[in-house]
Amino acid sequence: MRYLSQKPKETIAFAKRVASRLRGGDVVVFAGGLGSGKTTFMKGVAKFFCIRQVIQSPTFVIAKVYRLKRNTARARATHLLHIDAYRIMGRTQLSALGLDDLIGAPGVITCIENPKRLFRKSDYTHRIALQLVNPERRLIVFQ
Numbered sequence: 001m002r003y004l005s006q007k008p009k010e011t012i013a014f015a016k017r018v019a020s021r022l023r024g025g026d027v028v029v030f031a032g033g034l035g036s037g038k039t040t041f042m043k044g045v046a047k048f049f050c051i052r053q054v055i056q057s058p059t060f061v062i063a064k065v066y067r068l069k070r071n072t073a074r075a076r077a078t079h080l081l082h083i084d085a086y087r088i089m090g091r092t093q094l095s096a097l098g099l100d101d102l103i104g105a106p107g108v109i110t111c112i113e114n115p116k117r118l119f120r121k122s123d124y125t126h127r128i129a130l131q132l133v134n135p136e137r138r139l140i141v142f143q
C-alpha cells in the first residue's frame with residue numbers, strides 16, 4: 001500500500017487503514033528521517049485500536065506499551081508496543097531493557113521507530129517508509 005500525504009490528518013487516516021491489516025506478533029519497522037511523520041503515523045495506529053492515551057515519541061523512555069481497547073478477529077492482539085530505538089546502542093541494551101520477550105510476542109503488535117541496524121529483514125514482518133517528496137507531500141509506503 002502506498003499513499004501521498006499532504007497533512008497530518010491524512011497520515012493518521014492512512015495509518016488507520018494500515019493498522020486494520022496488522023496482527024498480533026507483527027513487528028513493524030519505520031524508515032524515515034527526523035520529522036517524517038513516524039509518530040504521527042503511530043497516532044493513527046493507536047486510534048484504530050481505540051487507544052485513548054496521547055501517543056508521543058518514546059525517545060526518552062525508549063518503549064511504551066498500550067493495551068488495545070479494541071480487538072478484531074484479524075488482529076488477535078491485546079497490546080501495542082511502541083519503541084524508539086534512537087538511543088539504543090545494541091542488542092545487549094535491548095535485552096537489558098527486557099524487550100526481547102515482548103517484541104514479536106503473539107498478542108503484541110510492535111512498532112519500532114529508528115530501528116537502525118538492530119533489526120534485519122528476518123526480524124520484522126512489515127516496513128513503513130516515510131519520505132518527504134517536497135515540503136507539502138510525504139510518500140508513505142507500507143510493505
Ligand SMILES: Nc1ncnc2c1ncn2[C@@H]1O[C@H](COP(=O)(O)OP(=O)(O)OP(=O)(O)O)[C@@H](O)[C@H]1O
Pocket residue numbers: 005006007008009010011032033034035036037038039040041057113138
Ligand atoms: N503529511 C504529514 N504527515 C505527518 N506529519 C506532517 C505532515 N505534514 C506536516 N507534518 C508535521 O511534521 C511533523 C512530524 O512529526 P512526527 O513526530 O510525526 O515525526 P517523526 O518521524 O516521529 O519524528 P522524530 O524522528 O523526531 O521521531 C509534525 O510536526 C507534523 O505536524
Ligand SMILES: [Mg+2]
Pocket residue numbers: 038039057058113
Ligand atoms: Mg517520532
